[in-house]
Each structure stands twice: as C-alpha cells, then as structure tokens.
Amino acid sequence: MSTTTAPTSTAATGQSAAEAGPRKVRGRSQRGRAASLASHGILTVASLIAFFPVAWLVYLSLGPDKDDYLHPGGIWSKMTFSNYSFVLQHTEFFDWLKSSLIVSLGTTVIGVLIAATTGYAVSRMRFPGYKKFMWVLLVTQMFPVAVLMVPMYQILSDLQLIDSYLGLILVYCSTAVPYCAWLLKGYFDTIPFEIDEAGRVDGLTPFGTFARLILPLAKPGLAVAAFYSFLTAFGEVAFASTFMLSDTKYTFAVGLQTFVSEHDAQRNLMAATAVLIAIPVSAFFYLVQKNLVTGLTAGGTKG
Secondary structure (H helix, E strand, C coil): CCHHHHHHHHHHHHHHHHHHCCCCCCCHHHHHHHHHHHHHHHHHHHHHHHHHHHHHHHHHHCCCCHHHCCHHHHHHHHHCCCCHHHHHHHHCHHHHHHHHHHHHHHHHHHHHHHHHHHHHHHHCCCCCHHHHHHHHHHHHHHHHHHHHHHHHHHHHHCCCCCCCCCHHHHHHHHHHHHHHHHHHHHHHHHHHHHHHHHHHHHHCCCHHHHHHHHHCCCCCHHHHHHHHHHHHHHHCCCHHHHHHCCCHCHHHHHHHHEEEEECCECCEEEEEEEEHHHHHHHHHHHHHHHHHHHHHHHHHCCC
C-alpha cells in the first residue's frame, strides 16, 4: 500500500511545483556587479579627497600675488609660472636641494644598513636578552622631540657635529632605525631558516650568508625601510632648524620657513617651493614602488 501512495505524493509535489513556475534566482554576477560599482565609487571619492589638497596647492602656486590665497577665484584669470622662476633663480633652492638629498640619502643608507643587521641578528640569533632588546628600541620612540632636543644638542656639540650633515644624519638615524629594525625583523622571520643553513654548508660566514643570500630575498622589506627613512629625513623640521645654522645647509623643510616672517608671508612662493619639493620624493617613490606594496604586507605573518 505504501508503494502506491509514494508516487502519488511525488507526482502531486511535482505538479504543484510546475504550477508555481520557476523561481527567479539572483546570480552571483549581478551581486558582484553591484558590489563592484559601489567599491569603485567609494574608491573614486576617496581618491578625489586625497588628491584635492595637492591640486589646490598647485593651483595656489600659480597665483602671482602673495595674497591670492585669500581670493582663489581670481587666480584663474592671471595664472603664471613666475613664482617657480623666482624660487629657482632668486632663492637658495638648489642649496636646500643639495642639503636635503645629502641628509636624506645618508640617513637612508646608514639607517637601513643598521636596521637590517639589527633585524637579522634578532631574527636569527638567540643571544641573551634579544627579545628585550627589540622592546628597548620601541621604547626609544616614546620620547617627544622637545625632551630629546637639549641632550642631543649637547652630544653633537661635544662631538663638534653642530651645523654638519653627519650630525643631522645620526640624529635622524636614531628615529628611523628602531622602526625599520622592527619592520625588517618581521620580514626576515618570513625567510626560511634553511637558506641560512644552506649558506653555512657552502662555507659562507654569517655575514656572507646575510649579504649574499638573505638581502636579495628581502628587497621588498628593504624598500619599505628605505622609503620610510628617506621621508623621515626629508620632511623633518625641528631637528634640522636647531642643528643646522648656516643658510646654505638648510633642508627644504627649513627653507620653507624663510618665506614666512613676523610681518610678511609669501604664501605664493611657499606653494611653488612645496610643489618643487615633491619632485624628489615622487622620483624616490617611483624607484621603490615595485617592492613597496609587497614589503608592506609580507612582514605581517610568519610563513
């Protein structure tokens, strides 16, 4: 009896489903298209918000008068590149450029070298206190600039490094090295230990293994550390304005302050100089951009 009722029930169910008709199911492609449009719209708005200050700075740099920033609508009818020509011909722009490049590149080379060796040593060697050592580096970043200014000035004065590029480079390294050491230590942790063992089997010294095997694999992490060190030195103001006394040794960040005094503010020239300053940073970013994103994400997990 049960064998006769089951087909009847199934048939009835099929009939009712057929009468109801096929359901309209929303495909993944439709949901994905809507989400893609929304994400692209959000990213476009975010990009415009990020780009607006830069575009506004460029726009203000084209105004010929120092008070044009108060009436920006009038700049459009009298745009000129005279501010740029004045900055290049009648200021110490190229001295500022030379000083900024010397200090920034010096900080990058020395800082990344110290940070790389420090990060590699902590990542690979288990010496007493190696964990506490990294925390000590982190604690050094907690002191504000105002607290460090006087003792650093005294140290540089005793070493006769006031108003010297080397003194300012060492000061910037004290800021860049702790962060870069933490960054590179995390990146070195992602490189397998078997590579170090293979280097020792081939007869390489620990430093030879580090220089010939590990550093080539750590290029993305080194690129991030180099970019951070470069920006730290390129845009810093407090130490540079205190330790550099000669006008010809001012960096860009300090040179910009010469356009503003107690009774006058040449904001058109400041805007033009700021646009010119962005060129070296953009060029440096272009050189390291290939490894920058990889280096920012690779040190987050160990694998």
